[in-house]
Amino acid sequence: MNLPLEILIALLVWGTLVGVDLVSLPQMMIARPLVAGTIAGAILGDIPTGLKLGVVFELLQYDILPVGAVRYPEYGPATVAAVATAHASSGVLGLGLGALVGLVTGLLGGVTINVLRRVNSRIVHAAALTLESGEPKALVRLHVGALLRDALRAALVTSVGLVLAWLARPLLGVVLSERGAVLLAVAVVATALAAGAAGTLRLVGRGPTLAWFAAGLGAGIVATIWLR
Amino acid sequence: MAAVNAALARAMLRLFAVQGSYNYERMLGVGVGVAEEPLLRDLADGKYQPAVARGAHFFNSHPYLTGLAVGAAARAEHDGAAPDQIERLREALCGPLGSLGDRLVWAGWLPFLSGLTMAAIALGAGWIAVGAFLIVYNIGHVALRWWALKAGWTYGTRVSVALHHPVLQKATALLGPAMGFAVGAALPLTAAYLSGPFDSWARVALAIVAALSFLALRWRGDLLNGLRLALGISAVALIIGLIWP
Numbered sequence: 440m441n442l443p444l445e446i447l448i449a450l451l452v453w454g455t456l457v458g459v460d461l462v463s464l465p466q467m468m469i470a471r472p473l474v475a476g477t478i479a480g481a482i483l484g485d486i487p488t489g490l491k492l493g494v495v496f497e498l499l500q501y502d503i504l505p506v507g508a509v510r511y512p513e514y515g516p517a518t519v520a521a522v523a524t525a526h527a528s529s530g531v532l533g534l535g536l537g538a539l540v541g542l543v544t545g546l547l548g549g550v551t552i553n554v555l556r557r558v559n560s561r562i563v564h565a566a567a568l569t570l571e572s573g574e575p576k577a578l579v580r581l582h583v584g585a586l587l588r589d590a591l592r593a594a595l596v597t598s599v600g601l602v603l604a605w606l607a608r609p610l611l612g613v614v615l616s617e618r619g620a621v622l623l624a625v626a627v628v629a630t631a632l633a634a635g636a637a638g639t640l641r642l643v644g645r646g647p648t649l650a651w652f653a654a655g656l657g658a659g660i661v662a663t664i665w666l667r
Numbered sequence: 668m669a670a671v672n673a674a675l676a677r678a679m680l681r682l683f684a685v686q687g688s689y690n691y692e693r694m695l696g697v698g699v700g701v702a703e704e705p706l707l708r709d710l711a712d713g714k715y716q717p718a719v720a721r722g723a724h725f726f727n728s729h730p731y732l733t734g735l736a737v738g739a740a741a742r743a744e745h746d747g748a749a750p751d752q753i754e755r756l757r758e759a760l761c762g763p764l765g766s767l768g769d770r771l772v773w774a775g776w777l778p779f780l781s782g783l784t785m786a787a788i789a790l791g792a793g794w795i796a797v798g799a800f801l802i803v804y805n806i807g808h809v810a811l812r813w814w815a816l817k818a819g820w821t822y823g824t825r826v827s828v829a830l831h832h833p834v835l836q837k838a839t840a841l842l843g844p845a846m847g848f849a850v851g852a853a854l855p856l857t858a859a860y861l862s863g864p865f866d867s868w869a870r871v872a873l874a875i876v877a878a879l880s881f882l883a884l885r886w887r888g889d890l891l892n893g894l895r896l897a898l899g900i901s902a903v904a905l906i907i908g909l910i911w912p
Contacts (some may be wrong), residue, residue, distance in 0.1 A: 619908020634893030655851025
């Protein structure tokens with residue numbers, strides 16, 4: 440991956456915004472892989488690749504229901520790194536390598552979210568007396584500090600993802616056979632579809648919504664066959 | 668009236684960052700305190716700081732509906748409710764707001780629109796589908812946040828009335844089936860879209876691996892998740908690809 444500096448900076452800024460949007464600000468769903476991937480593709484002048492990787496990670500996102508303090512992978516910056524990787528390698532090789540880089544970045548992102556929450560907990564615990572005083576400036580300072588730490592975290596995750604994207608092609612792309620590239624792409628697309636289906640079934644449950652899911656599945660199959 | 672609207676607007680803006688200091692000790696508490704503070708500024712001297720401190724205590728719920736608790740607690744402070752009554756009100760709202768928001772947004776509005784968007788992309792709509800997703804989703808998102816804050820401020824300690832609003836009940840009832848249908852329809856379309864560049868043998872392999880992965884996730888969901896499974900299967904595929912020319 441050899442990209443001009445301004446493109447790399449744009450991807451880093453976009454990945455950081457996406458990472459902050461996931462939990463902190465403003466949760467307008469630019470962190471959703473569909474959006475993160477499409478804009479990353481637009482930055483690279485390759486929207487089709489952005490859409491494709493966006494759909495793969497969107498399916499994986501269905502595996503996650505972000506309730507309470509549940510821990511989950513972070514697929515926003517991961518999708519940005521995945522699109523950067525895929526853009527450098529054409530076709531099926533790009534899809535497989537991109538998704539692999541994205542999966543590793545997503546794992547790292549999830550770990551850093553947990554670390555950040557622990558750090559925030561310690562800081563809030565240490566500031567308990569100040570918070571109990573009801574001093575608004577101290578409260579806002581604590582909050583803004585945490586927001587900045589999240590931005591730093593998101594930037595770090597995106598940077599690591601872009602470094603992985605830069606390493607992927609020389610380390611794996613050149614030694615992987617054509618068949619190997621297809622196998623890798625099949626593996627990630629298949630697990631993404633499975634995660635999407637299993638995650639949706641968890642949301643749907645066993646009630647009447649299950650019938651609607653089955654009806655939708657039937658309609659989708661008919662439409663797919665009809666469009667071939 | 669203008670002062671109240673300005674304070675509500677400030678609180679609304681701060682609510683967009685309510686999870687900014689998310690932590691395992693007070694969860695959203697600090698963010699809730701920050702969002703509530705503009706609504707407390709016109710309290711008498713001796714009441715302002717204790718109210719700000721109470722606002723930053725433990726709180727957890729769905730972020731889009733947190734405004735309901737922010738508005739209700741601020742109104743209760745203005746109405747002179749006892750501190751322990753305000754604490755109880757906040758505690759009582761955590762569960763219902765979390766549950767309602769999860770059903771309405773995380774398990775309804777969001778996957779419903781995401782499913783429609785994936786289907787539209789698979790049918791060739793391209794980036795326009797993603798743009799439409801962002802716009803439509805955020806119309807609902809911002810409207811819900813604003814309604815929650817206004818309803819909390821209007822009802823105060825009687826905020827449970829707002830939770831039984833017929834539009835909320837209707838939306839929750841409709842979004843579940845709509846989400847099921849949209850995502851169900853999106854799955855085969857998406858499978859065809861993603862497997863477009865594959866040869867026939869690769870499509871057969873895709874169907875087999877997807878079916879086995881689905882079964883693994885359904886049966887061993889306690890051990891596996893999508894990420895772990897995807898990493899594991901990708902690692903196996905990578906090793907096979909490296910040693911099989």
